[in-house]
Amino acid sequence: MENEFERIKRLPPYVFSEVNSLKAKLRSAGKDIIDFGMGNPDMPTPEHIRRKLQETVDKPGTGRYSSSKGIPGLRKAQAKYYKRRFNVSLDPETEVIVTLGSKEGLANLAQAITSPGDIILTPNPSYPIHPYGFIIAGASLRHLTAMDEGIFNQELFLEKLDRSIRHSVPSPKAIIVSFPSNPTAQIVDLGFYEEVVKIGIKYNTYILSDLAYAEIYYDNNPPPSILQVKNAKKIAVEFTSLSKTYSMAGWRIGFAVGNKSLISALTRIKSYLDYGAFTPIQVAAAAALNGPQDCVSEIRNTYKKRRDVLISSMSRSGWIIPEPKASMFAWAPIPKLFQKKGSLGFAKDLMLKASVAVAPGLAFGEYGEGYVRIGLVENEHRIRQAAKNVKKLLG
Ligand SMILES: Cc1ncc(COP(=O)(O)O)c(C=O)c1O
Structure with a gap:
């Protein structure tokens, strides 16, 4: 069967x-x-975040349906995080959405933007939802590998990306990038994103960046955001997550931010599918982002x-x-x-x-x-x- x-x-x-x-x-x-x-x-999960959840659960009305795009306080907290960490300004109303973990956001964005026959470029190896979110949505995938003896090679990747786009008919709908990478742990610099954005704008191809490990870095070298690149918002969205940053994987809170049409498409499809995370979880998530970062x-x-x-x-x-x-x-x-x-x-x-x-x-x-x-x-x-x-x- x-x-x-x-x-x-x-x-x-x-x-x-x-x-x-x-x-x-x-x-x-x-x-x-x-x-x-x-x-x-x-x-x-840090104690002050757990306490905030406990306090909020006791407040009246918190058991009601929440907001599918996320409560305003949490969207504002995410916009503030992008400002302080990346110096990127975001409008919490039109450029930020809360997701039930970034995995859900990635999968539903794939559903929202894919038409039959669309081509998507994904790195290989990659975190499984990157290709399979689009496979489930009915897209055709082109795998981009740029591994050199197991090590990711930025220049090789950009070369292959440019070549793949030039030879794709129709032009790919989207490119997925995700650094620091799961599984390879490879990182990229801002110069890499500048090139990817250039290519995306040139070929009118959306870019989906998954920055789940934004805060899990060593050697004082914080990973950049693709949205730090000028004009990136014209074609890029970025997913982040509280799962690893605050050890909140089971709480299921993530975000997509950036390009307004992509955020609006995701908001629309999610409004049909869910009512958002339990409000006390969202309030505690805002406390995580706004609170002490030690x-x-x-x-x-x-x-x-x-x-x-x-x-x-x-x-x-x-x-x-x-x-x-x-x-x-x-x-x-x-x-x-x-x-x-x-x-x-x-x-x-x-x-x-x-x-x-x-x-x-x-x-x-x-x-x-x-x-x-x-x-x-x-x-x-x-x-x-x-x-x-x-x-x-x-x-
Ligand atoms: C690259 C990457 N993206 C997304 C996720 C899923 O994160 P979330 O818990 O926010 O759905 C993971 C989890 O391991 C991951 O490694």
């Missing part, structure tokens, strides 16, 4: 599900699996310490992993001994023989093969333990 629906047929079995079911099986047999598999933050530095520092422990302890175990400059992931080449097994085979071996779960690179697209993604979602002690287990495996 599963194969009777055309749209479902276009969704391949989630590669994660194979790894996840093995993990569940081992856990139910009593195995302690050190789980770096999902980008699911383990740190608690909690963000603490979260960032915790990821940084874990990154340092991961890179150094794995290297002592014989697994050399490049140091990520941002995001909550390390993108690790499969050790020589296991290369023939591919990323799925290696991920299974790691789980079965070292009790360590990672995400196989193949889950993020064919050009992710040869790598696994390690999420910094276990504490330092467990990272060290994982490295000991890996040492035995690599023997």
Whole structure:
């Protein structure tokens, strides 16, 4: 019966599900699996944000339907964040929308703007909703890879992007960019966005930027926003999220900001689909953005310490992993001994023989093969333990 629906047929079995079911099986047999598999933050949401939620829940009327585009106070808080962090001015009425996590926003924007036969350019490897949001919406995808020995190469990407657009008939409807990248952790500079915006304007192609890891960076090098580029608002929207910045993944609050036609299309489609997040969650989200930001530095520092422990302890175990400059992931080449097994085979071996779960690179697209993604979602002690287990495996 599963194969009777055309749209479902276009969704391949989630590669994660194979790894996840093995993990569940081992856990139910009593195995302690050190789980770096999902980008699911383990740190608690900061206390003042939780308190704000609790206070607001007790106020009258908060159980009513909320506003599908987000309460004004939260949209204003997001506009203020863009002003202080990127010096980008946004009109909270027409250039900001609250989404039920950025994933929902990306998927519904794809529904809102896609016509049958539209071409979308997406990087590969990438976070699955980038291609699949558009596949579900009925678009045709062109994958852009610019990996050079597993490392993202900005110049190569721009060259390929320009070439792909020139040879696409009709011109692509949209390009997706997402840096710091999940899964590769690669970052870009403002010069990269300047070129992407130039190309987008030249070919009348929208740009969707996903900046989920805006605040998860190391080495004092905050990732830029595409909206810092002059004229970017003519063609670009950007998605951000509270999931990682404030460890609020389960709260489901994200944003899209920028180009008015895209924000208006997303607002329109969402007005048919949802009533917005629970109001107290939105009030607490505004408190997160407007309140003290030292909690963000603490979260960032915790990821940084874990990154340092991961890179150094794995290297002592014989697994050399490049140091990520941002995001909550390390993108690790499969050790020589296991290369023939591919990323799925290696991920299974790691789980079965070292009790360590990672995400196989193949889950993020064919050009992710040869790598696994390690999420910094276990504490330092467990990272060290994982490295000991890996040492035995690599023997
Ligand atoms: C690049 C990227 N975009 C979006 C998301 C989803 O974020 P949200 O929780 O806001 O839906 C993730 C989550 O891992 C991500 O890595």
